[in-house]
Amino acid sequence: MFRNLYADTRSILLNRGFRFALAAIVSWQLLFLLFVWLIQTLFFKEALTAEDVGFSFSSVAVFLVTGSSLYISGDAFSSGCIRNKIISGARRTEVFLSAVCGGMFQGVMYSMLACVVSVMVSLLFTAGYMSYSIQEIAEYWIVITMACAAIGAFSTALVMSLGGNQLSYIIGFALAFLLNVVSARIVDKLYPADGLCALTGTKLAAYSFFDRFIPYSYFTATPHYGMGNYVSGCAGLILTSLAAGWMVFRKKELK
Amino acid sequence: MINLYKSNMRRLSRNPLFIGGLAIAFLATLAFTSNMIGLTGRFAAIENEERMFFISIAMMGFFTVFVPLFTNVEYGNGVIRNKLVAGYSIKQVFYSHLLAHASALFLMSAIYMLAGILGGAKISGSMLLKNTVLFFALCAYISVMLLLSIRVKKAVALIGYVFLVLMFSYSGVMTGNAIVSFVLKGSAKTIGVIIYNTIAFGQWFANLWFSSEEMNPGNATQLAISAAMIFATVFLGAFRLDKKDIK
Numbered sequence: 445m446f447r448n449l450y451a452d453t454r455s456i457l458l459n460r461g462f463r464f465a466l467a468a469i470v471s472w473q474l475l476f477l478l479f480v481w482l483i484q485t486l487f488f489k490e491a492l493t494a495e496d497v498g499f500s501f502s503s504v505a506v507f508l509v510t511g512s513s514l515y516i517s518g519d520a521f522s523s524g525c526i527r528n529k530i531i532s533g534a535r536r537t538e539v540f541l542s543a544v545c546g547g548m549f550q551g552v553m554y555s556m557l558a559c560v561v562s563v564m565v566s567l568l569f570t571a572g573y574m575s576y577s578i579q580e581i582a583e584y585w586i587v588i589t590m591a592c593a594a595i596g597a598f599s600t601a602l603v604m605s606l607g608g609n610q611l612s613y614i615i616g617f618a619l620a621f622l623l624n625v626v627s628a629r630i631v632d633k634l635y636p637a638d639g640l641c642a643l644t645g646t647k648l649a650a651y652s653f654f655d656r657f658i659p660y661s662y663f664t665a666t667p668h669y670g671m672g673n674y675v676s677g678c679a680g681l682i683l684t685s686l687a688a689g690w691m692v693f694r695k696k697e698l699k
Numbered sequence: 700m701i702n703l704y705k706s707n708m709r710r711l712s713r714n715p716l717f718i719g720g721l722a723i724a725f726l727a728t729l730a731f732t733s734n735m736i737g738l739t740g741r742f743a744a745i746e747n748e749e750r751m752f753f754i755s756i757a758m759m760g761f762f763t764v765f766v767p768l769f770t771n772v773e774y775g776n777g778v779i780r781n782k783l784v785a786g787y788s789i790k791q792v793f794y795s796h797l798l799a800h801a802s803a804l805f806l807m808s809a810i811y812m813l814a815g816i817l818g819g820a821k822i823s824g825s826m827l828l829k830n831t832v833l834f835f836a837l838c839a840y841i842s843v844m845l846l847l848s849i850r851v852k853k854a855v856a857l858i859g860y861v862f863l864v865l866m867f868s869y870s871g872v873m874t875g876n877a878i879v880s881f882v883l884k885g886s887a888k889t890i891g892v893i894i895y896n897t898i899a900f901g902q903w904f905a906n907l908w909f910s911s912e913e914m915n916p917g918n919a920t921q922l923a924i925s926a927a928m929i930f931a932t933v934f935l936g937a938f939r940l941d942k943k944d945i946k
Contacts, residue, residue, distance in 0.1 A: 518855040617862035
């Protein structure tokens, strides 16, 4: 198991896609800063606060983590790495678990880098946070890190169970896109900008469940439930991905 | 070139994804336009042709998946290489795919129009004009998808890029609505509206019944923007394509 984990971590760290994603996080934060700064200075003539630019990672996180984990685990399939591991005596369970851990590792690394870059940008270029305490900011990054890890695990399990097929990429990216759109709509319905929430009954229960327990929705708004909800949502997605992915992968015919 | 186009159309006619897409386009347009599904609220209050136009954007989602799958598979199983060996140039392959995808869009649009009319949409000049604008906007979108599909050989990277374009289209239009309405003024606003309309999703949004009139620069301008987008993407797609390394 540790040999697998070591090999997977090493291949992730050396992967071009992983480095590209790290560079993309830094560039996106800086571009976002420039864009908001231009709008604030040219049109509103107001000072930049950390809230304006500090949470920009959320808008790209789902797509970035999904893309990177699909790219890296898809590579492992197409280059024959998975087959070679099994030939060299590694058990399927170990291969699968290690790949999913790799997906989670990517999510955590991206989120941590985004946190560091966001703090640096907030300290250097803005007047600081006006309406968030340090504890709230810390909670936000903990939730984002957990959600990134869960999404990394899910999309890796998807590739492993579909065997690096094109379908796995389409399902992964389409889910990332659709859930991004859906969660924005759900937040809009649950917490309307004008007036009170008009939802009732099953619809309210379904929307609240999505908002509370589906990690894809954690990127749309800052944490507004107890930490336990977020932990169980992320743990739920990781465990479901592990169980479903492992059941398919252990019986799968590998080319 | 005509042979390549014919072979693409033959593949298209046997493609289960395309046939399924046509069936869904027919059923979804019919159900949505005639409101068989019993929508309430603002969707029930509008005219049938407005509901029909609203559902038309599903074609954008379909072609986001279909264009890369249909074209990229030719790289994967060596079809493009075989076509080159048979004496065709890669530019001819590119143009034949462009025509095939435009024909696929035309077929799907025809099915969509038929289903809409069966569903009770009234045929009028403005309805036909709006749908023509969307057809050309989607042609421009398809050329962007094909530009990526012909340039990027690796399936996972290609699918990542096309979904990135889809995501930026969606976020760009949502952000664009706010920026054009509340931030930009004067000539900056005119430029903002033109950029907004370079996105097929933006042209669709600008023609919806609830969209602000200032987002729509006029149907003639929208058609001109689509034509410019098609020329630009086809030029970029074909530029030095012959130099591309094929394995």
